Amino acid sequence: MSKKYNVTKVGGNSLGGGSANGVAVRNPGVTSVTLNAALLSEGMVDPNKKYDNITNYYSGLDILMNAQMAGRLDNRVPGEKIEINNGVPGLKNIVSNHMGYPDQEKGKFVYEIGKEGEIGYGKIESGADVHIVTSAWTGQSLHGESSGKIEINHENLKMLEQGLQNEVGDRLDLVYRYMKNSVEIVRDESSRFNERVETLQNNFQEIYEELIEDPWFSGLTAGGNILKAKINELISFLDTAEKYCLSLNAVLNLPPAELIESILGVNIDVETLFDEARSVLKTINDRIDDIINGFIHIINDKIPLLFKGGTDAFSDAIVGELTAHYNIVDRNREKLVTHLKEYRTQVKNTADSFKKRDEDLAGAISRGSQVGEVGEVQKTNAYPIEESAYMKTRMKIKEIHLNLVFQSFKTNTSAIVIPILGLLKAALSTLKAILEGICAAVKAAANVALYSNIPTAALSIFTDFDEKIRGKIDEILKPLNDAAKIVEGVKDGVGRLIIYYPVLLDRMRPYINEALFTNEKFSNVHKYNFASINILKEMQIVFDDIVKQLSNEKAQAIDLLCNYSKNIKTTMGLFEEQIDRVTL
Incomplete structure (x- = not known):
């Protein structure tokens, strides 16, 4: 080739x-x-050569x-x-x-x-x-050694004026577009605040339903109607069993005359046994109400608190912090743009004045006329960058906020749910023991009536009494066994809920992260601002070259332009730092 x-x-x-x-x-x-x-392959590059x-x-x-x-x-x-x-x-x-x-x-x-x-x-x-940043004058790359020194004259000042528009102004327009898109994303998230809260509340209920997989506990976070219905069914079984116990007592108190002496005093203490069961059932009902109210409290009150925080304790922490910071950044952007426009005007005025002064001097020399006025020049104004108290941790604010509120949410909601579930489980265990006690008392009374000190001949004569007692026992034990099954099922469900509640919370974390600020949109805000600070870094390289070219000149006007260039570069650096806070 x-x-x-x-x-x-x-x-x-x-x-x-x-x-x-x-x-x-x-x-x-x-x-x-x-x-x-x-x-390159090992050995191809000589470490002692510069390779210019x-x-x-x-x-x-x-x-x-x-x-x-x-x-x-x-x-x-x-x-x-x-x-x-x-x-x-x-x-x-x-x-x-x-x-x-x-x-x-x-x-x-x-x-x-x-x-x-x-x-x-x-x-x-x-x-x-x-x-690749290039000189406003020479087009030479400014990433390596800066461009060679040029002569500061009318033509080169006009070239600088044009470069300030093309190399700086147009690029800052891009920064504005990127910022505008970022702000749109933040405002959209803000407008969706109620929707994001509601979605997170629904996520909590959905994860609960998915984890529990128990029809009795389905809907507990929304009112617990199924579980409440089961407890009502349990009360109904107790009412039935109590009615049958009273019926059995009636049979035991009216045996044939030949058996009265043998079984006299045999009875079931219906009132005591069932009053105790009902007392425990009331406790269970209260605990179920407590856990339902606890879940409703978590959904309605605790979940919205996950969003609260930031420098000013915003109700929507991440969005509020970004919005407050962007308001300041946008005001500073306007200052920077105005600053640059004035600077560009000053460069133009200086270039025009240099040319006019030179022409007037030439005319004065050739014709002996007076030198004219310099002409109006843009005055220098101060544009101090407004400080921002926001986004001090940059966009790590989301991760930091998530860690804080999630840990608090776990601690606070566990303190609400777990103790109540423990009390509910204990009450269910007590009720189960009472039901077993009732069953034992019924069987014991029946055994005394049928087998204790009763002559065999008498039993054979009065078989109708035997059949009545056995029938009553079966009537009593069936609702009691059904009630025991319900109690055992609810107790198992409560145990699973105690085990799975921490799992529910851990599964909530990514949903909270998404709700605080949609992940994809948060990433897009970062990308826009990352692109913005890259442009600002490049513009500072351009101004480094401008300062170099304007330095060490004998004209006081150029010295002032040089100082103004330094001020703009400083302003750009401060502005860049504020935008950099909105990056990851």
């Missing part, structure tokens, strides 16, 4: 970048410019560069290494970040955020070439 075309410049990306650098290492007269270049003919641009988000740096292998990439701020964060952007370009649209390489028509939809200009 060199013989045919006299190759003097080569370039490439990734493995192609490694190949281009390999050519430049073997041919010092060939210039190589690469993007995210791969390593090779320039390597690296994307800050490139996985290959980060791997090479981490492995301390970047010494196998020869020449100058320059990091640029292109690309978009995110695992799905690994390939485009490495290549330096996503899909191309209308001559620009852009990354789409969201879908067209949705809130916050927009495009980030992420092509690598857009992020």
